Amino acid sequence: MNKYKPVGNAFFEQPTLTLARNLLGCLLVKEMDEGAASGFIVETEAYRGPLDKAAHSFNNRRTKRTEVMFREAGHVYTYLMHTHCLVNVVSGAVDTPEVVLIRAVEPYDGLDLMFERRGEKTMKNLTSGPGKLTKALGINMNDYGRRFDEPPIYIAPGFAPDNISSGPRIGIPNSGEAKNYPWRFWVTGNMYVSR
Template sequence: MTRVGKDFYMRDSLTVARELPGKILVRASSEGICSGRIVETEAYMGFKDKAAHSCRGKTPRTEVLFKAGGLAYVYLIYGMYFCLNFSTNSPDKPECVLIRALEPLEGMELMKKRRGTDIVENLCSGPGKLCGALGIGRECNGEDLCGERLFLLDDGFVPDIAASRRVNVDYAGDAAEYEWRFYVRANRFVSCRNIK
């Protein structure tokens, strides 16, 4: 079991998104420790990707993406839910990877309490859900992914990974067709299991 270091994030988001499934995300807060194995990701490739927040340049919201990779990019969606992304690559390439689903491991009781359900499949099977389960909000934006509150472990497990179109980016023209979503095949903790 090793900690994932900064170098891992200093590559393009497609490469990172493909290698993330199987890694273990650990979240430590005042309420306790939670962890889960990443089972679903999406790559957002910066300027060359019309679905990416950063494709039209730097704004107050996307500022974190214009720094070296290895930071959390957290934003509010639909006015009610948060999404967790890992920034990747160099400051001139504002790319990131959306974390879409986890297979819950540690801290099951705390995650159930935060989510208000005992159904394990519903704890982290979606971007908004996993932020709820892990207690991730706007205060995590810019958080170092190699710190003590949020980090990644590698236990050597390599799952069987499939690719598909990304979820809910129909507005993005050609970019909507790119198969930049990566998920663990036949895993019951993946969101949108009808999309192949």
């Protein structure tokens, strides 16, 4: 199936805030038996681990859920929030549990599959949020612990955004001063950005 060439693992070995910016424009691909679906990453959020009150690994919290965050950069960290599966790129060095949340993608390949999975009628709402994009692409908890540099879920080169904006992360009201860190990044003016 492999229509695209995944980025090498060295791509993920960047400082977390740098990776969060450099993921913008990359193609997120998920291959399944019924076909592949993909989208260009247009919004991310960085979570800086032990010192970041908004991170699942704040204070080096190590649980069954967060265990993959302590592994090498480039691993897939999926978790459930309410009924939605969210997908993150593990970004820190071993035992430095940092991640980048993929918040939105611009649909590219597999549109029929995406519309069917989402039951959505409009392009604008298809993948404009972290739970929407995982459902549309078929990303689920079975992807936990995989690697982003090999199928069935991987990141491939895409485009270089003309402009990138940044601001506070979303939906983390009880995280003290961390709620104000400007660690959300998005492709300026892209219609698929979550808000």
